[in-house]
Amino acid sequence: MSKDQHNQQCKTDENSSEICTCCGGDVFQEKEPLWKQKSLKIIVTSAIIFALGIVLENLLGQGLLAEVAFLAVVAVAGFEIIQSAFKGLLKLRFNMSFLITIAAAGAFLIGHGEEGAAVMFLFYVAEFLEDYASERARSSIAALLKLAPETAHVVRNGGEIEIHTHAVDLGEKVVVRAGDKIPLDGLVVKGQSAVDQSPLTGESMPVTKKEGDEVFAGTINREGYLEIMVSRKSDETVISRIIELVRQSKDKKSKTEAFIDRFATYYTPSVILVAVTVAVVPPFFLGMSFEEWFYRALVLLVVSCPCALAISTPVSMVSGITAATRKGVLIKGGEYVEEMKNVKAMVFDKTGTLTEGLLEVAEIVPFNGNSHHDILQLAASLELHSKHPLAKAIVKKAEDENIQLKDVTNFKSTAGAGLKGEIQGKMFYLGNKTFIKQLNPLNGEDILGKEVRGKLKEYDSEGKTTVLLGKGQEIMGLMVLMDRIRDSALETVTFLKNNGIKTIMLTGDNEGTACRVATQLGLDEYHHGLLPEDKVNKIDELAQQYGNVAMVGDGVNDAPALAKANIGIAMGAVGSDVAIETADVALMHDDLSQLEYLVKLSRKTMGVVQQNVVLSIVVKSSFALFAVLGLITLWMAVGIGDMGLSLAVILNALRIGVAKAY
Numbered sequence: 001m002s003k004d005q006h007n008q009q010c011k012t013d014e015n016s017s018e019i020c021t022c023c024g025g026d027v028f029q030e031k032e033p034l035w036k037q038k039s040l041k042i043i044v045t046s047a048i049i050f051a052l053g054i055v056l057e058n059l060l061g062q063g064l065l066a067e068v069a070f071l072a073v074v075a076v077a078g079f080e081i082i083q084s085a086f087k088g089l090l091k092l093r094f095n096m097s098f099l100i101t102i103a104a105a106g107a108f109l110i111g112h113g114e115e116g117a118a119v120m121f122l123f124y125v126a127e128f129l130e131d132y133a134s135e136r137a138r139s140s141i142a143a144l145l146k147l148a149p150e151t152a153h154v155v156r157n158g159g160e161i162e163i164h165t166h167a168v169d170l171g172e173k174v175v176v177r178a179g180d181k182i183p184l185d186g187l188v189v190k191g192q193s194a195v196d197q198s199p200l201t202g203e204s205m206p207v208t209k210k211e212g213d214e215v216f217a218g219t220i221n222r223e224g225y226l227e228i229m230v231s232r233k234s235d236e237t238v239i240s241r242i243i244e245l246v247r248q249s250k251d252k253k254s255k256t257e258a259f260i261d262r263f264a265t266y267y268t269p270s271v272i273l274v275a276v277t278v279a280v281v282p283p284f285f286l287g288m289s290f291e292e293w294f295y296r297a298l299v300l301l302v303v304s305c306p307c308a309l310a311i312s313t314p315v316s317m318v319s320g321i322t323a324a325t326r327k328g329v330l331i332k333g334g335e336y337v338e339e340m341k342n343v344k345a346m347v348f349d350k351t352g353t354l355t356e357g358l359l360e361v362a363e364i365v366p367f368n369g370n371s372h373h374d375i376l377q378l379a380a381s382l383e384l385h386s387k388h389p390l391a392k393a394i395v396k397k398a399e400d401e402n403i404q405l406k407d408v409t410n411f412k413s414t415a416g417a418g419l420k421g422e423i424q425g426k427m428f429y430l431g432n433k434t435f436i437k438q439l440n441p442l443n444g445e446d447i448l449g450k451e452v453r454g455k456l457k458e459y460d461s462e463g464k465t466t467v468l469l470g471k472g473q474e475i476m477g478l479m480v481l482m483d484r485i486r487d488s489a490l491e492t493v494t495f496l497k498n499n500g501i502k503t504i505m506l507t508g509d510n511e512g513t514a515c516r517v518a519t520q521l522g523l524d525e526y527h528h529g530l531l532p533e534d535k536v537n538k539i540d541e542l543a544q545q546y547g548n549v550a551m552v553g554d555g556v557n558d559a560p561a562l563a564k565a566n567i568g569i570a571m572g573a574v575g576s577d578v579a580i581e582t583a584d585v586a587l588m589h590d591d592l593s594q595l596e597y598l599v600k601l602s603r604k605t606m607g608v609v610q611q612n613v614v615l616s617i618v619v620k621s622s623f624a625l626f627a628v629l630g631l632i633t634l635w636m637a638v639g640i641g642d643m644g645l646s647l648a649v650i651l652n653a654l655r656i657g658v659a660k661a662y
Contacts, residue, residue: 193224312612320605340602463513
């Protein structure tokens with residue numbers, strides 16, 4: 001299916017929701033320019049009619065025509081507002097539209113038609129600004145939608161054709177040239193290139209991709225030619241899952257947002273009751289002017305409209321969540337932004353989180369006059385035939401030092417222990433201490449010697465992995481391997497500790513290894529030898545001790561512990577469906593420094609929420625008092641106390657999305 005065919009098949013009505021019916025997403029539909037939108041046309045039309053009414057009343061003395069103009073403003077700008085008010089009234093719900101409708105109608109009844117029209121017009125403008133702000137805050141979703149190309153160049157029948165991405169099947173090959181975006185998730189089957197993954201992970205440097213490597217839709221091929229075998233359909237790609245989860249995040253409200261929603265349920269009826277009291281008690285019980293106090297009651301209704309308070313939290317949360325998405329941090333709802341701000345302890349898994357999860361040769365110790373070169377050459381030659389994780393590290397070390405490997409015959413591997421093989425007619429063996437004893441049952445301990453045993457004891461106490469290379473009755477050398485600590489780990493741990501957050505490591509490793517990592521990073525606590533269920537129990541204990549606990553892991557092996565913590569944070573989630581689904585927060589790149597950004601963002605966002613809530617309450621309370629005292633007009637109530645305050649709250653919230661650093 002070509003792009004044109006897709007557009008024809010998925011054609012929607014002008015008034016529809018702009019969602020592609022065959023693919024379930026707004027793929028080709030573009031949002032109307034601001035100047036074409038219906039709401040803006042209503043605002044411009046109402047403003048012109050309102051200005052005409054002012055001229056008719058104040059300059060031409062045409063009071064009746066002016067009233068007609070003001071009523072026309074109410075009809076144009078207030079149609080949807082009045083409709084919403086009556087719908088709410090039928091359900092016995094007194095919403096904000098109901099307050100504004102009463103205020104506007106009351107203003108006309110007491111001869112203040114221009115103020116009634118102004119109330120409707122300015123409230124409509126305020127609603128438009130709120131909607132516009134929400135769209136701006138969610139603009140990253142639209143940006144994500146545009147990342148993945150609409151079409152792909154597919155290899156079929158010996159040729160290359162361009163078709164819509166939805167028509168590409170699993171296992172098909174797509175061609176991506178330099179400068180093009182990768183259309184679908186898949187594996188590189190031909191070529192090598194530097195791929196810019198910043199749209200998904202936030203990492204600035206391109207990543208080298210070669211045959212066998214996984215690539216993702218929406219990332220950019222910067223250099224070479226790539227052929228990619230498709231591994232996910234267009235609606236199952238990592239980017240499509242991210243978009244859907246960001247959309248869903250708006251439904252997960254923070255505690256603050258939920259409280260304000262509950263508060264608003266009782267607030268509006270209470271305001272109406274107070275306004276009725278203001279309108280009735282002074283005239284009927286104290287003999288004061290009915291018109292004056294009725295007008296004050298109308299002003300009170302308008303100024304008490306909780307628009308700014310209602311949007312103060314959600315617009316801030318959406319702004320924060322979408323800003324994080326652009327940085328490669330996927331937060332699944334406002335509740336987790338708030339929880340993150342309150343975290344007292346950050347719990348880390350060790351392997352693959354604080355460490356890279358890949359062993360590397362840290363040291364080579366020759367014995368009996370053997371050389372560094374010989375030990376590495378012989379060990380790598382043997383390990384070349386093994387699939388053990390240690391083998392990769394040793395072979396890589398030899399490759400890094402440009403050492404030419406030797407042929408091995410009569411190769412034999414013993415699972416979990418070691419291996420042996422002949423090189424140039426001599427038998428060599430490589431393995432742990434137990435393997436050496438098995439090869440030399442009579443004098444296994446003696447073959448090690450005092451020097452070797454001393455070194456083994458030293459490295460074991462430091463939590464390092466050791467491998468012995470031997471020939472006959474001789475131990476030729478010792479190789480020390482260790483899981484490398486991530487470059488960003490120390491900086492991140494230091495930041496967390498400086499910000500009052502306890503740092504704790506949970507690992508299934510032995511005490512020596514755990515102690516080494518914890519000491520190097522300066523962690524507050526570490527707990528070793530834990531099974532997955534032990535980690536869950538430990539999270540419970542830590543929550544009782546510290547309060548809010550966040551758990552950082554790979555999102556797969558640590559799923560139970562992530563689920564148990566107040567916030568589960570998965571690292572390196574760009575290639576893991578499970579991590580994206582199970583975690584509350586997913587760090588799309590294997591970079592612990594994103595935790596620092598997450599903490600700063602949550603604190604910044606909650607700070608803005610508090611500012612907005614306090615500002616809304618202070619301004620509304622002050623204006624309510626001024627309304628009762630007769631110090632403000634309807635114009636001031638809606639222009640400053642409602643629209644002006646709403647605009648201030650919105651602009652403050654949008655600061656979260658444009659700030660470069662926190």
